[in-house]
Amino acid sequence: GAGVSQSPSNKVTEKGKDVELRCDPISGHTALYWYRQRLGQGLEFLIYFQGNSAPDKSGLPSDRFSAERTGESVSTLTIQRTQQEDSAVYLCASSLFLETDTQYFGPGTRLTVL
Amino acid sequence: KQEVTQIPAALSVPEGENLVLNCSFTDSAIYNLQWFRQDPGKGLTSLLLIQSSQREQTSGRLNASLDKSSGRSTLYIAASQPGDSATYLCAVRQSLQSISNFGNEKLTFGTGTRLTIIP
Numbered sequence: 001g002a003g004v005s006q007s008p009s010n011k012v013t014e015k016g017k018d019v020e021l022r023c024d025p026i027s028g029h030t031a032l033y034w035y036r037q038r039l040g041q042g043l044e045f046l047i048y049f050q051g052n053s054a055p056d057k058s059g060l061p062s063d064r065f066s067a068e069r070t071g072e073s074v075s076t077l078t079i080q081r082t083q084q085e086d087s088a089v090y091l092c093a094s095s096l097f098l099e100t101d102t103q104y105f106g107p108g109t110r111l112t113v114l
Numbered sequence: 115k116q117e118v119t120q121i122p123a124a125l126s127v128p129e130g131e132n133l134v135l136n137c138s139f140t141d142s143a144i145y146n147l148q149w150f151r152q153d154p155g156k157g158l159t160s161l162l163l164i165q166s167s168q169r170e171q172t173s174g175r176l177n178a179s180l181d182k183s184s185g186r187s188t189l190y191i192a193a194s195q196p197g198d199s200a201t202y203l204c205a206v207r208q209s210l211q212s213i214s215n216f217g218n219e220k221l222t223f224g225t226g227t228r229l230t231i232i233p
Contacts, residue, residue, distance in 0.1 A: 004157065035223075042118065043203070043223035056220060091157065103221070105157030 002026070004106035006092050012112045013082055021077040021109045025094030032075050033095075033103060034067060038088040046090075049075060082113045116141045118206055120224035127194055128232050135189040135227045137204035142185050149178050149189045150203040152226070158203065162189070194231045201226045 005024045013019050025032050034046040045059040049069045060066070064082075069075040079086055089110050093103040117140045127133050137147070146165045150158040162171045162178040164187070170179040177190040187204055205221040 009155075033220075040225070042225040043205075043221075045220045045222070048220060059220075093158075102160065102163075105159075107155060107157045 004092055004094050004104050006090075006106040006109050008109060009107065010110045010112075012114065014114050015084060016081055018078065018080045019082055019111065021079075021090050021111070023075045023077070023092030023094075023106060025073065025075070025092070026104055027073075029094035029096055029104070030072055031095045031103075032069060033093045034075070034077050035091045035093065036061075036088045037091060037108070038085075043091065046077070079111075082111075084113050087111055087113045116144075116206060116208060116222045118204060118222050118224035120202075120204060120227050122227060123225065124228040124230070126230040126232055129194060129196060131194055132190065132192050133194055133229070135191070135202050135204075135229070137187040137189070137224055139185045139187075139206050139222075141208070142182050143208065144182060145207045147178075147180055147187050147207075148205050148221070149176075149187075150205060152201040152203055161202075191229075196231045196233050199229055199231045201228045 004026055007022045030051055032049040035043040036046055037043045047054055047060055047067050048056040051072050052069045064080045067077045089108040091105055091108045093105045095103045119138050121136050144166055146163055148163045149161045151161055152158050162173055164171045164178055164180040166182055175192040180187045203223050203226045205223045207221055
């Protein structure tokens with residue numbers, strides 16, 4: 001079936017605006033992850049969902065970042081009052097509950113904050 | 115806190131050569147280690163996964179080794195091809211004993227090695 005999809009693929013916004021990034025995981029994958037990749041840096045873990053619950057939010061960099069998941073499916077990462085340092089590629093991944101070693105990644109959303 | 119480092123940051127080699135990419139991690143209490151490939155504009159693709167009890171894994175022209183006690187892993191690519199050009203990332207998953215709460219599914223990634231194979 002279809003892989004993990006993310007939208008939009010690219011987003012340019014002005015500093016101070018809010019943005020929403022969407023992730024559609026593989027159907028049936030109960031685990032969902034958000035990562036951030038800033039230029040020249042490794043992937044940073046942001047948040048992990050098991051079903052609609054987020055047992056690990058340890059990576060969210062500030063209270064401007066939030067995420068939710070509904071129907072054990074689509075997830076939205078929201079960044080409020082964007083700052084230039086938020087510019088990055090935001091990657092989403094999903095996996096089966098008992099196979100969390102095998103994370104399937106989406107193509108990412110490239111966010112540019114001017 | 116686990117830190118994962120990859121050296122070199124970039125590597126260019128002529129087509130046909132064998133090459134080695136390096137990954138080191140500071141906390142040896144890992145559950146497993148994965149090597150991923152990242153192509154521009156695309157997501158990550160898992161190449162090899164080594165469990166903490168294993169020493170190496172092989173898939174085609176790729177061989178990954180793991181020395182947990184020294185905190186090192188290598189990815190060996192034989193007979194390189196232009197299609198191997200990509201960024202290679204290693205990532206570790208912590209073992210249950212080294213974390214205090216649910217969430218050991220988190221992967222800690224290295225900064226990557228950007229590989230260019232010159233035709």
